[in-house]
Amino acid sequence: MATINEIMSDLDVINQQISAVxxxxxxxxxxxxxxxxxxxxxxAKINEHWDFSSFSSLEEAIEWFEDLGI
Structure with a gap:
């Protein structure tokens, strides 16, 4: 079983990767x-390259990224 420190370290790596994206x-x-x-x-490019076809507007796509809290 992972320790709290290992989990926090993994989450930090994930956060860094999301930030880079x-x-x-x-x-x-x-x-x-x-x-x-x-x-x-x-x-259309976002939906083509990242397959986020559920977004109905550019604003919605941008809000999705902003809602990640980064």
Missing amino acids: IVEFNEWLDICREMGMTDDEIL
Whole structure:
């Protein structure tokens, strides 16, 4: 059975990985906007590449990432 310290260490690693994904997503989102892509075009790319087809709007996708609390 894992100790509390081992679990906390594992959670820290997971948090770092999620943080890296959020940073990468935000950078990608900025590039898309700089290229003049519309929210619908960006959402289509999100759904295509990350299979988040349950998102009905770009705002909903962004809120999902923000709700991770990172």
